Amino acid sequence: MSKGEVVLLDCWASPFCLRAKIALAEKGVEYEARAENLFGGKSDLLLKSNPIYKKVPVLLHDGKPMCESTIIVNYIDETWPSPPLLPSCAYERAKARFWADFIDKKVFDAVCNIWKSKGEVPETAKNEFIEILKQLEGALGEKDFFGGDSLGFVDVIAIPLTCWFYAVEKFGGFKVENECPKFSAWMNKCMQRDTVARILPDPEKVYEFVITLRNMFGIE
Amino acid sequence: MADEVILLDFWASMFGIRVRIALAEKGVKYEYKEQDLFNKSPLLLRMNPVHKKIPVLIHNGKSVCESSIIVQYIDEVWKDKAPLLPYDPYQRAQARFWVDFIDKKMYDTSRKTWATKGEEQEAAKKEFIEVLKTLGGELGDKPFFGGDNFGYVDLCLIPYYCWFYSYETFGKFSVEAECPKFIAWVTRCLQRETVAKALPDEKKVFEFVSVLREKIRVE
Numbered sequence: 001m002s003k004g005e006v007v008l009l010d011c012w013a014s015p016f017c018l019r020a021k022i023a024l025a026e027k028g029v030e031y032e033a034r035a036e037n038l039f040g041g042k043s044d045l046l047l048k049s050n051p052i053y054k055k056v057p058v059l060l061h062d063g064k065p066m067c068e069s070t071i072i073v074n075y076i077d078e079t080w081p082s083p084p085l086l087p088s089c090a091y092e093r094a095k096a097r098f099w100a101d102f103i104d105k106k107v108f109d110a111v112c113n114i115w116k117s118k119g120e121v122p123e124t125a126k127n128e129f130i131e132i133l134k135q136l137e138g139a140l141g142e143k144d145f146f147g148g149d150s151l152g153f154v155d156v157i158a159i160p161l162t163c164w165f166y167a168v169e170k171f172g173g174f175k176v177e178n179e180c181p182k183f184s185a186w187m188n189k190c191m192q193r194d195t196v197a198r199i200l201p202d203p204e205k206v207y208e209f210v211i212t213l214r215n216m217f218g219i220e
Numbered sequence: 221m222a223d224e225v226i227l228l229d230f231w232a233s234m235f236g237i238r239v240r241i242a243l244a245e246k247g248v249k250y251e252y253k254e255q256d257l258f259n260k261s262p263l264l265l266r267m268n269p270v271h272k273k274i275p276v277l278i279h280n281g282k283s284v285c286e287s288s289i290i291v292q293y294i295d296e297v298w299k300d301k302a303p304l305l306p307y308d309p310y311q312r313a314q315a316r317f318w319v320d321f322i323d324k325k326m327y328d329t330s331r332k333t334w335a336t337k338g339e340e341q342e343a344a345k346k347e348f349i350e351v352l353k354t355l356g357g358e359l360g361d362k363p364f365f366g367g368d369n370f371g372y373v374d375l376c377l378i379p380y381y382c383w384f385y386s387y388e389t390f391g392k393f394s395v396e397a398e399c400p401k402f403i404a405w406v407t408r409c410l411q412r413e414t415v416a417k418a419l420p421d422e423k424k425v426f427e428f429v430s431v432l433r434e435k436i437r438v439e
Contacts, residue, residue, distance in 0.1 A: 052321065052354065064310055071316045078309040094284045094293040101286055102270060135270065 004062040006031035009046050011038055012201055013209045015108065016069035017057040018160030023073045025195040026151065027080035039216070070100050073156055085153040099139050099146065100157040106132045107161050114168045115210050118219050121172045129168065133180040140182065144189055151193055159190045159200070166203030167210040225250035226278040228264050230257055232428050234327075235287035236275040237379035237418050242291045244414035245375070246298035288319050288376060295372070304372045318358060318365060319376045325351045326380055333391035334429055335436060345391050352399045359401065363408055370412055378409045378419070385422035386429040 006024070010017045010033045024031050036046055036056050049058045049065035058065050059072045061079070066072050077085040086093050110129040114121050136158070140146055146154035165176050165187075177184040190196045214220075227243070227250050229236035243250055255264055255274050267276045267283040277284045277293070284293050295304040305312050329351055332344030355377065359365055365373035384395055396403045409415050 061310070066310070066313045066317070068317055068320055071313050071320065074316065075309055075313040078312070090293055090296040091279070091282055091284070093296070094289050097289045097292070098270075098285055101289065 005060075007060040008033045009036050009043070009049065009056050009058040009060070010034060011036055011056050013206055014056055015160035015164060016055075018163070018199060018201075019069045019156055020057045020059055020072045020076065021199050022156050022160065022195055023076040023085065025199060026083065026085065026156070027076060029076070029080055070104060070157060073153065077153065083150070085147070085151075085156060087147075087152070096146070096153045099136070099154045102139075103136070103154070103158050103161070107158070108164075111161065111164050111168055114172050115164075115214065116217070116219060117171065126172045126174060129172070130174075130179045133176065133183045137180055137182040140186055145186070151190065151196070155190060159187070159196055162187050162190075163200045163203050163206050164210070167207040170207060171210075223248070224278075224280050226253060227251070228253050228255050228261075228267060228276040228278070229274050230255050231420055232382075232425050233274060234379035234383060237382070237420075238287045238376050239275045239277060239290050239294070240418040241375050241379070241414050242294045242304060244418060245302040245304065245370075246294060247301060248294070248298055288323060291372065291375065304375060306366070306371065315366070315372045318355075318373045322355070322373075322377050326377075330380065330383065330387055333387040334433060341391060345393055348387065348391075349393070349395075349398045352395065352402050356399055356401050356405075359405055364405070370409065370415075374405075374409055378406065378415055381406050381409075382419045382422050382425050383429070386426045389426060390429070390433070 006029055008017065008020055008024070008031055010021075012035065021033070034043070034045075036042055038056070042054060045060075046056065046058060047054055049060060050056075050067045053067065055067070057069055057072060058067050059075065060066075061075075066075055073085065086096055110125070110132050113125040114129060117125060139154075143149075145151055146158065169175050176187075191200070225243070225248055227236070227239055229239070229252060231254060240252075253263070255261060257274070260272060264274065264276065265272055267278060268274075268285045271285060273285070275285075275287055275290060277290045279293075279297070284290050291304065305315055329344055329348045332340060333348055336344060362368075364370050365377070388394055410419075
């Protein structure tokens with residue numbers, strides 16, 4: 001399904017880049033992923049394409065840059081409409097955007113509060129993380145996916161963050177499966193999807209990456 | 221069948237003002253319900269259990285939360301009049317980016333211009349001016365962020381203007397002196413009846429901010 005040249009400025013461990021990759025894969029769109037070295041020196045293209053934040057992901061469609069992963073996924077959904085990620089009903093769309101916004105505001109910060117802890121992870125950090133997952137369980141309800149019967153916008157926004165959960169579990173000394181079984185079941189359903197399974201990196205590799213980050217920030 | 225539209229809001233909220241402008245642009249009749257933010261109503265807590273914040277739009281009994289999401293919802297439901305977001309997906313992505321930038325940067329920075337003092341306040345002033353300059357750069361020579369027409373970004377940003385008098389008075393600076401082009405854009409927006417009617421009196425906002433400052437003991 002060619003509709004111009006698509007380039008993604010990327011970092012393999014970034015859950016935000018993974019969102020864009022899953023969305024593009026779901027739509028069957030071919031693209032070139034260009035790995036950015038976020039610590040060694042960002043490329044001129046990145047700095048020019050995202051002068052405000054200088055962050056990945058950046059999606060370039062026929063040379064036109066777009067930033068912020070949720071906005072990028074929205075754009076992908078509008079430009080390549082099949083199969084749809086956002087619902088067709090305006091109210092359901094508003095609900096999907098609400099939960100995507102909730103995930104953006106809460107999940108990664110809670111993840112970082114755990115792995116950035118010096119020494120033992122405070123109970124408050126663990127409880128906050130679990131509480132957030134429980135709220136998402138409430139939003140999921142009895143559905144297989146946030147999108148209903150199939151992967152939707154909120155699933156694409158949420159699932160990439162889960163490849164950081166193994167690291168969170170190791171540092172926090174708990175298991176998502178025990179604390180939030182419904183959420184864990186949703187994760188497994190998503191991983192049965194080919195696009196998700198082949199795009200999400202090995203959580204062990206993410207864990208090693210997090211250890212590297214901790215060393216870089218001088219956290220013991 | 222007539223739509224039932226209710227807005228749970230607070231008179232001085234720049235986020236609530238966004239929704240009021242959007243509804244006015246679309247000519248939608250609605251019931252405005254002022255909320256006491258220090259003593260939240262059961263209705264608000266039921267309609268926004270996750271964040272417990274205003275604004276909340278209740279459309280035929282179903283609630284929509286988060287101002288930028290509400291505005292997009294309004295634009296999609298009442299699509300026959302006054303389009304707010306651009307038609308083109310790339311332009312739409314750009315508009316969403318700038319509203320997201322405003323949401324990330326304006327509130328916390330602007331709050332610190334009146335809610336802090338000393339070095340923290342000085343740093344906040346500098347950052348606030350930088351944010352306005354960045355937005356000014358994006359505006360360029362266009363009359364509005366939306367181009368020739370008032371649009372989504374303009375609508376999401378202009379409500380902050382009624383708080384500028386408070387930022388400037390407590391922060392001891394002048395937006396016009398620092399960013400004259402920005403004020404020129406404000407003037408253009410205020411010529412729009414929907415905007416002029418929706419923005420509360422800046423002196424009333426100042427009185428409210430004065431009370432807030434006492435509550436959080438700034439001096």
